[in-house]
Amino acid sequence: MFRKILIANRGEIAIRIARACREMGIATVAIHSEADRDAPHVRAADEARCVGPAPSQESYLNIAAILAAAGATRADAIHPGYGFLSESARFAQAVHDAGMTFIGPGAPAIAAMGDKTRARDLVAAAGVPVVPAVQAPPTAEVELRAAAAKLGFPLLIKAAAGGGGKGMRMVRDAKEFMAAFAAAEREARAAFGDGRLFMERYFERPRHIEVQILADHHGNVVHLGERECSIQRRYQKIVEETPSPAVSPAVRQRLTAAAIAAARSVQYVNAGTVEFLSTEGGEFYFLEMNTRLQVEHPITEWVTGIDLVQAQIRIAAGERLWLEQEEIRPRGHAIECRIYAEDPAQHFLPSPGRIAVLQEPQGPGVRVDSGICADYDIPLHYDPMLAKLSVWGADREAARRRMIAALREYVILGLTTSIPFLIDVLEHDQFATGNTHTHFIEEHFAGWRAAAAHADVAAVAAALHSVLAPAAPLARGGSAAPPTPWQTLGAWRLGTA
Amino acid sequence: MHHTFRHRDQHLTLELHRTGNGRFQVAVNGQPHDVEAALLDPSTLYLVVGGRARTARIARVGQTYHVGLDGDVYVLTPEAGGATAGGPGALASPQVVAPMPGKVLQVLAREGQQVAAGDGLLILEAMKMENRIVAEAAAVVRKIHVSEGQMVDGGALLLELEYLDSRK
Numbered sequence: 175m176f177r178k179i180l181i182a183n184r185g186e187i188a189i190r191i192a193r194a195c196r197e198m199g200i201a202t203v204a205i206h207s208e209a210d211r212d213a214p215h216v217r218a219a220d221e222a223r224c225v226g227p228a229p230s231q232e233s234y235l236n237i238a239a240i241l242a243a244a245g246a247t248r249a250d251a252i253h254p255g256y257g258f259l260s261e262s263a264r265f266a267q268a269v270h271d272a273g274m275t276f277i278g279p280g281a282p283a284i285a286a287m288g289d290k291t292r293a294r295d296l297v298a299a300a301g302v303p304v305v306p307a308v309q310a311p312p313t314a315e316v317e318l319r320a321a322a323a324k325l326g327f328p329l330l331i332k333a334a335a336g337g338g339g340k341g342m343r344m345v346r347d348a349k350e351f352m353a354a355f356a357a358a359e360r361e362a363r364a365a366f367g368d369g370r371l372f373m374e375r376y377f378e379r380p381r382h383i384e385v386q387i388l389a390d391h392h393g394n395v396v397h398l399g400e401r402e403c404s405i406q407r408r409y410q411k412i413v414e415e416t417p418s419p420a421v422s423p424a425v426r427q428r429l430t431a432a433a434i435a436a437a438r439s440v441q442y443v444n445a446g447t448v449e450f451l452s453t454e455g456g457e458f459y460f461l462e463m464n465t466r467l468q469v470e471h472p473i474t475e476w477v478t479g480i481d482l483v484q485a486q487i488r489i490a491a492g493e494r495l496w497l498e499q500e501e502i503r504p505r506g507h508a509i510e511c512r513i514y515a516e517d518p519a520q521h522f523l524p525s526p527g528r529i530a531v532l533q534e535p536q537g538p539g540v541r542v543d544s545g546i547c548a549d550y551d552i553p554l555h556y557d558p559m560l561a562k563l564s565v566w567g568a569d570r571e572a573a574r575r576r577m578i579a580a581l582r583e584y585v586i587l588g589l590t591t592s593i594p595f596l597i598d599v600l601e602h603d604q605f606a607t608g609n610t611h612t613h614f615i616e617e618h619f620a621g622w623r624a625a626a627a628h629a630d631v632a633a634v635a636a637a638l639h640s641v642l643a644p645a646a647p648l649a650r651g652g653s654a655a656p657p658t659p660w661q662t663l664g665a666w667r668l669g670t671a
Numbered sequence: 672m673h674h675t676f677r678h679r680d681q682h683l684t685l686e687l688h689r690t691g692n693g694r695f696q697v698a699v700n701g702q703p704h705d706v707e708a709a710l711l712d713p714s715t716l717y718l719v720v721g722g723r724a725r726t727a728r729i730a731r732v733g734q735t736y737h738v739g740l741d742g743d744v745y746v747l748t749p750e751a752g753g754a755t756a757g758g759p760g761a762l763a764s765p766q767v768v769a770p771m772p773g774k775v776l777q778v779l780a781r782e783g784q785q786v787a788a789g790d791g792l793l794i795l796e797a798m799k800m801e802n803r804i805v806a807e808a809a810a811v812v813r814k815i816h817v818s819e820g821q822m823v824d825g826g827a828l829l830l831e832l833e834y835l836d837s838r839k
Contacts (some may be wrong), residue, residue, distance in 0.1 A: 202833060357794075364796075365799065406812060521805075523770050524798040526771060531730045531739065554773075554797065558798050584742070585728045587714075591744075593744075626678070629747075630702075631725065631727075632678070632727070632740055633678065633747055634686055635707060635718060636674075636720065636729065636738055636747045637674040637685045638716060639729045640674065643713055
């Protein structure tokens with residue numbers, strides 16, 4: 175087993191990985207940019223190293239600096255988390271060449287799955303259904319327009335090297351096609367340093383369903399069931415659940431078999447996720463394989479009881495899979511909500527700022543994977559996801575109600591977050607009935623604004639606050655202890671009008 | 672004590688009287704409520720309004736109060752003595768400002784151009800995303816204050832519009 179793992183990431187996932195390592199008795203090294211010196215993830219590890227200035231390109235994507243930090247701290251393995259270098263075959267290879275273990279698949283599997291067009295060919299050859307597409311769009315405008323018209327509108331433009339919705343554009347008609355293509359190319363080049371795109375047919379109300387797999391170095395592959403991640407904005411998932419309300423046992427059998435075939439087609443090792451698009455007719459098509467840990471992995475952990483990060487580490491250390499497929503029996507239902515610093519009423523624009531007040535929900539079946547703390551300034555340079563809230567319930571409705579209660583308990587003040595929006599999504603009758611698809615937000619929440627039904631009570635609270643806690647600067651950890659409620663509340667009774 | 676807050680386009684005028692230890696009478700826009708309140712810590716107010724107990728979390732951010740209540744967040748701006756400007760239905764500001772710091776990737780509008788509601792004005796890159804800044808209503812672009820490639824602070828003036836007010 176490894177002695178020390180360097181965590182090549184930031185935010186909640188770096189903290190998540192540090193926790194797994196601590197439980198396993200493995201020392202950890204955090205890396206951080208100059209902007210992240212005071213970030214919570216730095217304190218979660220046993221050691222920390224600065225790897226460069228604020229821009230990701232110079233720090234969290236800086237392979238040389240990260241390898242130098244790993245060498246200087248004598249780490250014997252590197253966990254890349256998700257995003258950043260997690261799907262960089264070059265990084266995986268460089269870690270290997272430096273004599274350390276990359277906790278993830280081998281560089282060839284990452285490269286094969288990272289090139290979306292190549293991945294498609296590989297899995298199609300393995301018998302996995304794929305979406306009709308134009309793999310290498312012609313460069314000349316006339317031919318490009320013709321290729322798009324032939325595929326048919328609506329269509330989707332995607333980055334060949336990409337993921338996470340970056341460089342992705344949906345185009346409804348020929349008129350907006352060229353501008354969308356150019357924008358996608360710019361975004362792809364900025365995000366991945368690779369402007370190559372491909373186009374595929376677009377389905378009206380598909381679901382996004384993915385299968386978690388685990389594969390060891392000895393040829394064993396198991397699946398851990400599916401996750402449905404249909405609730406998306408800007409092509410990024412914001413609510414995920416498992417199991418999918420739309421997958422029958424018969425479909426699950428075919429879906430998970432396809433996922434395992436896709437993984438085997440590239441001799442995949444470690445944790446991975448095979449993403450499918452599922453149509454209203456119940457067909458499913460391979461979208462891509464994410465050759466890393468997923469953001470939404472906690473919901474699979476909830477229902478299977480398997481710690482995916484620890485599993486990744488054990489597999490990377492060469493352990494043979496300790497689970498047979500039949501032993502993996504998902505139980506109950508789990509839902510995750512991603513909490514972003516963004517304003518759902520303003521086209522989900524990022525809304526950075528300082529966390530003034532933070533209170534995380536608690537209680538049975540509630541888990542918070544957080545990358546923030548009180549008084550923390552959300553840096554502008556990185557993804558605006560603050561935390562993930564996940565819950566478990568005996569069935570879908572129990573999980574849904576628990577999630578709503580937990581979201582209502584969650585307080586983040588000082589910047590705009592997606593929490594009030596997520597409450598409305600979870601309370602929507604179409605969500606309650608499981609009628610979800612990837613255009614759920616556009617279809618049901620266009621022009622959304624927070625109901626804000628109790629502005630009068632909020633105003634009473636603000637006025638009382640200004641009286642009871644006068645505006646004089648509040649000395650942090652100041653002198654006089656605040657009065658207890660029993661001293662200040664006077665006589666009162668519960669439950670009377 | 673007299674307090675006036677604005678919440679979005681709503682004005683809330685409060686008259687507050689202490690009636691006992693931790694007890695208050697508060698009239699909100701003339702509507703009286705008996706309130707019991709205790710400050711549990713500098714950001715936590717326990718209050719019972721009309722028999723219903725709640726815990727409000729409160730942060731002062733600049734001049735504003737951010738109040739977290741049962742999953743919702745209310746941003747209340749104190750106003751000096753019952754301001755009346757900008758009532759319901761007031762048009763969006765003719766000054767389009769950057770909602771966050773970022774880089775002007777592309778300017779989509781030209782000075783003098785007439786734009787419809789929802790038309791793109793410029794693309795601002797921030798937090799790794801291209802964000803399309805759109806016109807809130809039909810308008811003429813009066814002046815553009817930024818150029819492509821320029822870095823801007825949050826709140827920086829991007830361009831000025833003159834709304835075509837169809838209600839006149």
